[in-house]
Amino acid sequence: MINFPHEFQLDAKDCGPACIKIIAKYYGRFYSLPFLRDLCGITREGVSFLDLSDACEAISLRTKSVKVDFSVLQTIPLPCIVHWQESHFIVVYKITQKQVYVSDPAKGLCKYSYESFQEDWLKESKVGAVLAIEPMADFKQRSISDKLERRKTLENFLGYFTPYKKSFVNLFVVMLIVTLLQAFLPFISKSVIDVGIQTNDLDFIDLVLIANITIIVSILLSNMIRDWILLHLTSRINISLISDYLIKLMKLPITFFENKLIGDILQRAQDHERIRDFIMNNSLNFIFSILTFFIFGIILFVYSPVLCLIYLIGSTLFIGWVVFFLKFRKKLDWEYFDVHTKNQSYWVETIGSIQDIKINNYEKQKRWKWEALQVQLFKIDQKILRITNAQNLGAQFINQLTNLMITFYSAKAVIKGDITFGVMISTQFIIGMLNGPIMQFISFVQSAQYAKISFLRLNEIHELEEEEENETNNSIKLPEDKSLLLRNVSFQYSRNSPYILTNISILIPEGKVTAIVGDSGSGKTTLLKLILRLYKPTHGELSMGNLNIQNVNLKQWRASCGAVMQDGKIFSDTIQNNIVLDDENIDYARLKKAVMVANIAAEIEAMPKGYQTMMGENGRGLSGGQKQRVLIARALYKDPDYLFFDEATNSLDVINEQKIVTALEEIFKNKTVIVVAHRLSTIRKADQIIVLKNGFISEIGNHDMLMTKEGGHYYELVKTQTGDTVNG
Numbered sequence: 186m187i188n189f190p191h192e193f194q195l196d197a198k199d200c201g202p203a204c205i206k207i208i209a210k211y212y213g214r215f216y217s218l219p220f221l222r223d224l225c226g227i228t229r230e231g232v233s234f235l236d237l238s239d240a241c242e243a244i245s246l247r248t249k250s251v252k253v254d255f256s257v258l259q260t261i262p263l264p265c266i267v268h269w270q271e272s273h274f275i276v277v278y279k280i281t282q283k284q285v286y287v288s289d290p291a292k293g294l295c296k297y298s299y300e301s302f303q304e305d306w307l308k309e310s311k312v313g314a315v316l317a318i319e320p321m322a323d324f325k326q327r328s329i330s331d332k333l334e335r336r337k338t339l340e341n342f343l344g345y346f347t348p349y350k351k352s353f354v355n356l357f358v359v360m361l362i363v364t365l366l367q368a369f370l371p372f373i374s375k376s377v378i379d380v381g382i383q384t385n386d387l388d389f390i391d392l393v394l395i396a397n398i399t400i401i402v403s404i405l406l407s408n409m410i411r412d413w414i415l416l417h418l419t420s421r422i423n424i425s426l427i428s429d430y431l432i433k434l435m436k437l438p439i440t441f442f443e444n445k446l447i448g449d450i451l452q453r454a455q456d457h458e459r460i461r462d463f464i465m466n467n468s469l470n471f472i473f474s475i476l477t478f479f480i481f482g483i484i485l486f487v488y489s490p491v492l493c494l495i496y497l498i499g500s501t502l503f504i505g506w507v508v509f510f511l512k513f514r515k516k517l518d519w520e521y522f523d524v525h526t527k528n529q530s531y532w533v534e535t536i537g538s539i540q541d542i543k544i545n546n547y548e549k550q551k552r553w554k555w556e557a558l559q560v561q562l563f564k565i566d567q568k569i570l571r572i573t574n575a576q577n578l579g580a581q582f583i584n585q586l587t588n589l590m591i592t593f594y595s596a597k598a599v600i601k602g603d604i605t606f607g608v609m610i611s612t613q614f615i616i617g618m619l620n621g622p623i624m625q626f627i628s629f630v631q632s633a634q635y636a637k638i639s640f641l642r643l644n645e646i647h648e649l650e651e652e653e654e655n656e657t658n659n660s661i662k663l664p665e666d667k668s669l670l671l672r673n674v675s676f677q678y679s680r681n682s683p684y685i686l687t688n689i690s691i692l693i694p695e696g697k698v699t700a701i702v703g704d705s706g707s708g709k710t711t712l713l714k715l716i717l718r719l720y721k722p723t724h725g726e727l728s729m730g731n732l733n734i735q736n737v738n739l740k741q742w743r744a745s746c747g748a749v750m751q752d753g754k755i756f757s758d759t760i761q762n763n764i765v766l767d768d769e770n771i772d773y774a775r776l777k778k779a780v781m782v783a784n785i786a787a788e789i790e791a792m793p794k795g796y797q798t799m800m801g802e803n804g805r806g807l808s809g810g811q812k813q814r815v816l817i818a819r820a821l822y823k824d825p826d827y828l829f830f831d832e833a834t835n836s837l838d839v840i841n842e843q844k845i846v847t848a849l850e851e852i853f854k855n856k857t858v859i860v861v862a863h864r865l866s867t868i869r870k871a872d873q874i875i876v877l878k879n880g881f882i883s884e885i886g887n888h889d890m891l892m893t894k895e896g897g898h899y900y901e902l903v904k905t906q907t908g909d910t911v912n913g
């Protein structure tokens with residue numbers, strides 16, 4: 186089987202879904218990678234065999250997960266998925282007498298000897314993990330084909346270039362002028378020798394010199410104009426590409442960011458750069474290279490068909506040689522992208538966690554891990570360099586040989602009188618001009634390969650479902666009753682992970698304070714995030730009055746919510762902008778009130794630049810408690826209808842907390858408030874307390890009611906906090 190299907194993984198953790206895609210493709214069906222990724226319930230840690238098996242079954246591929254030795258593997262129906270090097274999945278599609286053939290999402294189609302395969306598959310153990318897969322009768326096509334999806338993205342992508350049609354036409358004209366002007370140069374050198382020198386006509390040579398200078402100056406000027414147009418075009422297109430990427434990113438659900446490595450996200454910003462570069466530089470130059478090639482090829486043919494033939498044979502060999510190396514480069518390019526992404530994530534993580542690295546003396550181990558990645562990168566770089574060297578050396582050799590043959594042949598032809606000396610000299614010039622496009626071809630092919638990888642990765646982002654697909658529902662009038670109602674809401678973070686919340690049915694009354702309490706890990710924050718619509722319930726429904734909350738425009742909803750989350754972030758901006766966020770329309774009275782209630786006013790005013798004091802990245806310069814109070818001020822300044830506090834005062838000292846809690850009582854009036862807190866002081870006065878236990882609701886009521894249930898969960902929580910004095 187020569188053409189077993191193959192798919193490259195687009196992300197470091199994509200190997201599992203990519204394997205399923207390969208196998209589905211083998212059975213003649215198309216499934217997009219994002220769809221399969223979703224089925225697998227991929228997380229930042231990747232997927233497990235169980236996730237893969239569940240995803241396969243969901244698309245009617247029957248699976249059986251077994252641990253077997255190599256002799257048994259040979260009897261399993263192929264293709265199957267095997268666990269590779271304890272950290273990767275690959276598809277095994279053929280086992281011959283001597284070799285094992287695999288389709289590796291990270292590398293492409295490869296083959297291994299029995300020994301090296303077993304080494305990576307079994308590692309230290311005697312048996313290795315295999316997922317045997319067979320299609321069921323109802324194994325069906327799900328959606329449109331890969332090609333159609335890609336075409337759609339390509340059309341979108343080309344849409345960035347259409348507004349600049351006029352500039353492209355100008356560019357085309359300028360480049361055409363350059364190419365045509367260059368076409369005069371061989372005729373000029375020919376006439377200098379054949380007419381000027383032969384007839385000793387000095388005036389003619391002067392004239393030709395002036396003509397030559399004029400042409401060269403015109404070419405330089407045209408090139409200058411071309412570069413200017415290109416710069417102008419490139420920067421504009423670049424800005425729209427990157428800002429649209431950012432807009433798209435901002436519209437993606439939070440799960441996207443939780444499940445992706447930072448390196449992957451950063452890499453994609455560079456992917457735009459690569460595609461733009463390919464289109465603006467390589468492809469445009471390539472088009473004109475073809476034109477130059479044809480024009481000078483024709484001139485060469487007119488001068489001497491034999492010389493033209495020699496050149497064509499040489500060029501065909503040259504191109505054949507370059508193309509021969511393509512498939513080797515392709516595999517390496519993917520490997521390079523993969524390791525490069527990991528490397529980028531590693532940098533971001535290391536710098537972000539430098540405090541913990543230092544406290545735990547973790548520098549050396551961290552550096553060793555980084556070095557291991559560098560070794561991987563270095564090895565790939567080395568391989569790429571080796572291939573590039575071999576490719577270039579061979580190409581240059583063919584090229585030089587062709588030039589030599591042409592010089593040799595034309596020298597002989599001059600002696601024989603078949604061509605003039607002028608033709609020989611201008612032939613050299615033509616060959617020089619023809620070599621440019623050939624070199625351009627190599628660079629075109631190489632950057633096309635990079636651009637293709639980048640394109641596939643971007644395609645995936647543009648295909649992703651946004652947090653809110655239908656933004657047209659913003660005209661919906663909100664119901665009179667703004668209570669929130671959760672009906673049988675259950676939630677799991679990914680498809681195969683355990684349920685964090687199960688069957689939650691609660692009413693959060695409008696204008697009242699609801700507190701959520703429970704042990705650490707019981708799902709309080711998750712519940713809050715569900716209500717904030719950062720996640721969608723896996724089952725069940727969330728409504729405002731009698732309107733399903735999905736029908737409320739997300740922006741409108743978030744505008745009416747103020748939240749202080751446990752991991753709230755301070756931006757590196759002034760303290761004032763951190764509170765108001767929109768620095769164009771500041772309501773100073775509201776700002777004053779917010780900082781007073783949050784009990785941070787005095788501290789801000791005591792700062793050297795007051796409200797204009799710049800915050801370091803993530804609030805450097807503020808204590809934990811100050812950060813929390815700035816976040817509270819931010820939520821209050823918004824003056825929202827709904828307020829969400831997730832352990833918003835846990836970093837504060839008792840006095841500060843008490844002051845804020847008292848001040849908040851006034852603010853809470855007529856607002857719908859949900860407070861998650863461990864400390865009793867903040868929840869005792871809540872109108873309703875919801876007690877969560879392992880994702881289930883264990884009790885609901887107010888403090889006094891719940892305290893009557895001796896032995897109840899809330900009663901026990903209070904008891905552990907206050908000792909035995911549970912009556913207050």
Ligand SMILES: Nc1ncnc2c1ncn2[C@@H]1O[C@H](COP(=O)(O)OP(=O)(O)OP(=O)(O)O)[C@@H](O)[C@H]1O
Pocket residue numbers: 443678685703704705706707708709710711712
């Ligand atoms: N992004 C995530 N992906 C997967 N699992 C998560 C994620 N966030 C939280 N969890 C899991 O969900 C469970 C509930 O977490 P949650 O943060 O909601 O608990 P909590 O009650 O707020 O805890 P705490 O009082 O410690 O803040 C935990 O077991 C946690 O491991």
